[in-house]
Amino acid sequence: MRFFEDIEIGARREFGSFTFTPEDIKRFAAQFDPQRFHLDEEEGRNSLFGGLAASGWHVASVCMKLLVADGKRLAAEAAARGEQVAVWGPSPGFRELRWIRPVLAGDTISFTNQVETKRTSEKRPEWGILQARNIGVNQRNEVVFSFLATAFVPRRNPGS
Amino acid sequence: MTTLTFEDFKPGRFGTFGPRHVSREEILAFAAEFDPQPMHLDEEAAKKSMLRGLSGSGWHLGSLMMRMLFDGFIGRTASLGAPGVNEMRWVAPLRPGDDLTLDVDVVEARVSKSRPETGIVTFKSTIRNARGEMLCEMEAPIMISRRDAASA
Numbered sequence: 064m065r066f067f068e069d070i071e072i073g074a075r076r077e078f079g080s081f082t083f084t085p086e087d088i089k090r091f092a093a094q095f096d097p098q099r100f101h102l103d104e105e106e107g108r109n110s111l112f113g114g115l116a117a118s119g120w121h122v123a124s125v126c127m128k129l130l131v132a133d134g135k136r137l138a139a140e141a142a143a144r145g146e147q148v149a150v151w152g153p154s155p156g157f158r159e160l161r162w163i164r165p166v167l168a169g170d171t172i173s174f175t176n177q178v179e180t181k182r183t184s185e186k187r188p189e190w191g192i193l194q195a196r197n198i199g200v201n202q203r204n205e206v207v208f209s210f211l212a213t214a215f216v217p218r219r220n221p222g223s
Numbered sequence: 224m225t226t227l228t229f230e231d232f233k234p235g236r237f238g239t240f241g242p243r244h245v246s247r248e249e250i251l252a253f254a255a256e257f258d259p260q261p262m263h264l265d266e267e268a269a270k271k272s273m274l275r276g277l278s279g280s281g282w283h284l285g286s287l288m289m290r291m292l293f294d295g296f297i298g299r300t301a302s303l304g305a306p307g308v309n310e311m312r313w314v315a316p317l318r319p320g321d322d323l324t325l326d327v328d329v330v331e332a333r334v335s336k337s338r339p340e341t342g343i344v345t346f347k348s349t350i351r352n353a354r355g356e357m358l359c360e361m362e363a364p365i366m367i368s369r370r371d372a373a374s375a
Contacts, residue, residue: 091286094286094290095286095287095289095290096286096289096290096293097290097293097298098293098297098298098302098304100304110303110304111303111304111366112304116304118286118289119305119307120282120285120286120289123282123285124253124256124257124258124282124286125257127257127258127280127282128256128257128258128259131258131259131260150261151260152272152273153262153272153273153274153278153281153313153316154281154313155312155313155314156281156310156311156312156313156359157308157310157311158309158310158311159307159309159310160307160308160309160311161306161307162304162305162306162307187273190273210307210308215273
């Protein structure tokens with residue numbers, strides 16, 4: 064993972080893809096979002112979604128899963144080069160989350176992000192605050208999901 | 224049980240739901256699958272993190288909020304799904320053993336311009352723990368059938 068100073072506004076990165084199986088969709092839905100169109104193929108076909116659709120919270124959680132895996136790859140690469148590895152902090156929230164199109168069973172969603180803003184934290188001078196837009200695109204290249212994420216990122220030289 | 228439709232949602236407090244107990248095992252299982260950062264999985268690493276102790280993923284808290292909304296009223300509402308979330312604020316960490324209470328307010332209820340048989344109800348939902356500390360606050364719209372359309 065990179066430090067605050069090393070991150071450029073506008074930088075874009077593809078960070079992974081995931082295929083949603085019917086079993087995955089139903090398992091997540093049974094636990095967190097048991098609406099009929101997330102649990103049953105027939106109900107999904109009869110809904111606005113037109114098929115068994117993943118819960119939006121499932122799509123968002125998979126996006127996080129891929130972000131964390133990508134961060135671990137970047138950290139391993141940095142460590143292999145003998146560089147100091149930045150440990151990112153928590154997120155204070157997100158904005159403008161859009162479930163634009165349904166994610167149906169069998170869809171493969173590929174995720175990218177782009178850094179939109181960065182600023183130093185007034186209350187916590189050892190941290191910077193980053194905003195990045197995460198976007199999910201399906202196998203037909205249709206945008207299905209996006210949100211503006213916020214995260215605390217450590218500064219390399221706090222106070223400088 | 225009667226199904227709630229758009230007409231049942233008026234601006235103001237809608238209801239309070241819960242409590243929902245969250246175990247350490249649930250927090251670890253969600254984090255292992257979706258958010259395997261040390262602050263959500265490892266006690267020692269978590270102590271050194273900004274949140275000073277093991278905490279649940281914010282996406283776990285969001286997913287739990289969805290489940291509490293479902294159990295509270297969406298499960299008996301003519302819901303057509305949600306277009307997104309305007310804003311989510313993660314204010315304080317979810318901790319193992321927390322008992323969560325959900326407060327739901329209707330911010331706005333309007334008929335869709337493009338689909339007049341559908342209403343769009345914007346909710347403000349907050350989760351607090353047993354000590355009354357707010358853990359998160361979300362503003363999000365849900366599409367809900369109007370009564371005539373739901374009974375047709």
